[in-house]
Amino acid sequence: MNQSRHIVIIGNGISGITCARTLRKLDSDVRITVISGESKYFFSRTALMYVYMGHMKFEHTQPYEDHFWDKNRIELKQAWVEKVDFDGKCLIFSEGEKLAYDTLVIATGSKPNQFGWPGEDLKGVQGLYSKQDLEAMEANTREGVSRAVIVGGGLIGIEMAEMLAYKQIPVTFLVREKRFWGNILPREEAELVGRHIREHHIDLRLDTELKEILPDSAGRVRAVITSKGEEIPCQFVGLTAGVSASVDFLRNTELEVNRGVKVDSFFQTNIPDVFSIGDCAEFETAPAPDRKNIEQVWYTGRMHGETLAYNLCKKPVPYRPGVWFNSAKFLDIEYQTYGVVPAGFDPEKVRSFYWEHSSGKICFRMLMDSDGAILGVNNFGFRLRHEFFDKAIRERWSGEKVIAQLQRANFDPEFFAPNYIEIQKAFLAQFGGSFQPARRSFVQKLFGAKV
Amino acid sequence: MKLIEKIGLGLFLIGLIAFLTIPFLGTYTLSEELVLENTKDIHRDKMGELLAPMYGQEYGSSFSFMAAYRENFDPYNDEQKSQQAWDQVIWDDYTFPLAKASLESPVRNSPWLFFGLSIGLAALGGFLYNFRQHAEEPAGIKNNGIFHSSMKNRGILGMLTGSLLILFYIVLYWFPAYLVNLVWMVDPISRLLSGGPASQWFLYGLIYTLAILVMGIRMFRKYRGNKYQQLRTASVMFFQTAFAFLIPEILVLLNQPYFDFKNIWPLDYDFFYDYQIDTFLSAGGVGMFMLIWGILLIIVGVPLFTYFFGKRWYCSWVCGCGGLAETVGDPYRQLSDKSVKAWKYERWIIHSVLVLAVVMTVLTIVNYFSGFGLLGNVTNQLHSIYGFAIGSVFAGVVGTGFYPFMGNRVWCRFGCPLAAYLGLVQRFKSRFRITTNGGQCISCGNCSTYCEMGIDVRWYAQRGQEIVRSSCVGCGVCSAVCPRGVLKLENGPEENRINELPIIIGNNSIKIKL
Numbered sequence: 001m002n003q004s005r006h007i008v009i010i011g012n013g014i015s016g017i018t019c020a021r022t023l024r025k026l027d028s029d030v031r032i033t034v035i036s037g038e039s040k041y042f043f044s045r046t047a048l049m050y051v052y053m054g055h056m057k058f059e060h061t062q063p064y065e066d067h068f069w070d071k072n073r074i075e076l077k078q079a080w081v082e083k084v085d086f087d088g089k090c091l092i093f094s095e096g097e098k099l100a101y102d103t104l105v106i107a108t109g110s111k112p113n114q115f116g117w118p119g120e121d122l123k124g125v126q127g128l129y130s131k132q133d134l135e136a137m138e139a140n141t142r143e144g145v146s147r148a149v150i151v152g153g154g155l156i157g158i159e160m161a162e163m164l165a166y167k168q169i170p171v172t173f174l175v176r177e178k179r180f181w182g183n184i185l186p187r188e189e190a191e192l193v194g195r196h197i198r199e200h201h202i203d204l205r206l207d208t209e210l211k212e213i214l215p216d217s218a219g220r221v222r223a224v225i226t227s228k229g230e231e232i233p234c235q236f237v238g239l240t241a242g243v244s245a246s247v248d249f250l251r252n253t254e255l256e257v258n259r260g261v262k263v264d265s266f267f268q269t270n271i272p273d274v275f276s277i278g279d280c281a282e283f284e285t286a287p288a289p290d291r292k293n294i295e296q297v298w299y300t301g302r303m304h305g306e307t308l309a310y311n312l313c314k315k316p317v318p319y320r321p322g323v324w325f326n327s328a329k330f331l332d333i334e335y336q337t338y339g340v341v342p343a344g345f346d347p348e349k350v351r352s353f354y355w356e357h358s359s360g361k362i363c364f365r366m367l368m369d370s371d372g373a374i375l376g377v378n379n380f381g382f383r384l385r386h387e388f389f390d391k392a393i394r395e396r397w398s399g400e401k402v403i404a405q406l407q408r409a410n411f412d413p414e415f416f417a418p419n420y421i422e423i424q425k426a427f428l429a430q431f432g433g434s435f436q437p438a439r440r441s442f443v444q445k446l447f448g449a450k451v
Numbered sequence: 452m453k454l455i456e457k458i459g460l461g462l463f464l465i466g467l468i469a470f471l472t473i474p475f476l477g478t479y480t481l482s483e484e485l486v487l488e489n490t491k492d493i494h495r496d497k498m499g500e501l502l503a504p505m506y507g508q509e510y511g512s513s514f515s516f517m518a519a520y521r522e523n524f525d526p527y528n529d530e531q532k533s534q535q536a537w538d539q540v541i542w543d544d545y546t547f548p549l550a551k552a553s554l555e556s557p558v559r560n561s562p563w564l565f566f567g568l569s570i571g572l573a574a575l576g577g578f579l580y581n582f583r584q585h586a587e588e589p590a591g592i593k594n595n596g597i598f599h600s601s602m603k604n605r606g607i608l609g610m611l612t613g614s615l616l617i618l619f620y621i622v623l624y625w626f627p628a629y630l631v632n633l634v635w636m637v638d639p640i641s642r643l644l645s646g647g648p649a650s651q652w653f654l655y656g657l658i659y660t661l662a663i664l665v666m667g668i669r670m671f672r673k674y675r676g677n678k679y680q681q682l683r684t685a686s687v688m689f690f691q692t693a694f695a696f697l698i699p700e701i702l703v704l705l706n707q708p709y710f711d712f713k714n715i716w717p718l719d720y721d722f723f724y725d726y727q728i729d730t731f732l733s734a735g736g737v738g739m740f741m742l743i744w745g746i747l748l749i750i751v752g753v754p755l756f757t758y759f760f761g762k763r764w765y766c767s768w769v770c771g772c773g774g775l776a777e778t779v780g781d782p783y784r785q786l787s788d789k790s791v792k793a794w795k796y797e798r799w800i801i802h803s804v805l806v807l808a809v810v811m812t813v814l815t816i817v818n819y820f821s822g823f824g825l826l827g828n829v830t831n832q833l834h835s836i837y838g839f840a841i842g843s844v845f846a847g848v849v850g851t852g853f854y855p856f857m858g859n860r861v862w863c864r865f866g867c868p869l870a871a872y873l874g875l876v877q878r879f880k881s882r883f884r885i886t887t888n889g890g891q892c893i894s895c896g897n898c899s900t901y902c903e904m905g906i907d908v909r910w911y912a913q914r915g916q917e918i919v920r921s922s923c924v925g926c927g928v929c930s931a932v933c934p935r936g937v938l939k940l941e942n943g944p945e946e947n948r949i950n951e952l953p954i955i956i957g958n959n960s961i962k963i964k965l
Binding site: 306331 | 589590592600679682888889893895897900927934935939960
């Protein structure tokens, strides 16, 4: 490897940082520079909500101590890139400074969507993505907010609702779909989450969209008008209707940009030595049948980063994600998913097994194909083992085999209620099978762990 | 805040103020009789002579009493020391028994009343404050506002609490004569339990136990819906109340040696001291059982239980220090230092203490069996140095007083020699580990933030590595606070338990060991 080779990564999110760390792991000579205007040090974006709620300080969201970067000879530069001179292989910063590169990795992430709503740029109206957004939200909600409206029923929306609840600010939550996160979750799961949102006294308005945001005389939000014509007085509006690639500074250059930076399965853009990873990259063809062209989750960002680093140091391999997995937390209810469980599925082709605890806060769904092989699972309110389902789905285990061994997949802490036993019983009742439900262990009986 | 919580907090504060005021009540009058009653034979004449000027004088406070005592007593000792007449020096400290005997105060006359007003109100207030916490909320993680809290994030309230705790420990260990009112106050309880008078240690044990019980209730409320936390809290509450507090007192009532059956050497550093051994050997079958039990715990109990369950079986389920840390200390768990540097200090310091405790004990035992021919009184010097530096300063003043500054496990993490021993077994020969759930970690940092032992749990979790650390006490809070269900405390086969180069699953393109 050429010792003077300089790899510059724009963006210090999980994609860019994983790429930088993996590069250093694979090549001790290459010069690595990571650029971010948002913050000098890498932090976990997903943890911003916890800073707002006082669970953590901002420094706790930084996974590596400051000396880590020096030690690993990863240069950090806090600056905004104004434009890229692709011919001269050089970055131009907003301060006018320049930085030459041999290889460029674009990992600039996303920004909150705005759909041209009237009033979307008013004071007190914002999304939540960056550290600056967090600071703005702290300032915007410090005082004088007697109601907040959140627009868009996704994961950031529910996080924002939880954050505002900490400040005891009443929240009205406008969700376009008929059910919460209804484009991702099947009916029962979406309803379960919806119930829990209302349990937290959040005013959830399904099937309702934002029409307009109204200003007061000082240019601050005073109310919103919904698609149903209702005017809701509020002093804060959270826009959480998804995110889109943060690539504006790259548009109208020789770099091919559509919704995101266009890349092939090697993360190669249309310009040699320029690559793009993370949620600012748009694949020409989706990496797998169950994947989208733009992958917007933490885990895919990490995989992009490590795969590209490998490609830059070793023989290039195409990006091939494994079995899909994801997780989230809806207020107090944890959610995990492994494999493919779409919101809607054809009952002719797909068999669905669903179990819900009588509390209405714990549930499990498994989808099987017409041969009875597992396609994927959703679990809410309890924990399941990634490794188990990664293997089961890859090896196309039958649903019956999965359920028969469900005890092994349990990832709840010791002494927790053995939900898997009830799930096994429900499965036997619905689909039959040749296995016996697990029995409560001595310890579980002793300490009264039951569902 | 709900009304009942406000009432609880109010009562607690009244109790606390009463507790802090009580030591200043009453007068002190010494007489020859009291001196003769409370001094050893060999010192009687001398003490009687030295303190004679104080007889019949009424002192208005413990301060003036102590000043007079020093004025009369210290010159004698100083004189002997300057002449190097070491055998003439009175090494015994009679301030506590004499102050206690000399006290004339309403507290001594109505101990129950003052007990109710101080400790009683504080405990009741604490209970009222805690028992309905989070009642109107669904079960879940209750860490809202911790870093916005003055008490829990080293604000004024935290500093004040820490300072009070440090002050209390200093007075308790080195100036107990100032606490005699409080000791008289709990005297009836001591007589009820053991038949004997209360000492400052009885007072301490009583407060300690009540604190664990009241704050244990807070844990039940905070971790509603988390059975692991509930059971473990119930366990430390039980072991503190029964094993550390009641059983030893009852043993004394039955004329048996005072013994805490769950305290293990080298945390119980005087277990092999000559006077302890003598006590065991002179107490017949029961004493012999205690000696054998204690030794079995060290050589069989610790390795065996730690092999199967990790050191958590002791540190966060049984131990008294752990019990206090996990209940009273829980609000401060996030203040532990997670840096690599702190980890380095931790390893040096805690293992040094272990070595010190082992060396001291071996010397003591050898010396004992050689009939003190080998080292004479040198081991006594060692004992007093260890007792002062480790037993009192480190475990007490720093260990608890520093909760609001450095987190609730300062002693357990940096100082406890038993934790070091348990940790060595846990690191090298145990089935315990914290498993990470494949690739589900989002590096949020809740686990590391709330690790009381300062383990950077996230470092492991985000690279898919199982966490095997000697310091982990298995409190399970990392697993509880994880928003993505990534961490689980598990006992399993030793094979592949330690893997420095894990692979995160989910990416089929490449397999990189990071």
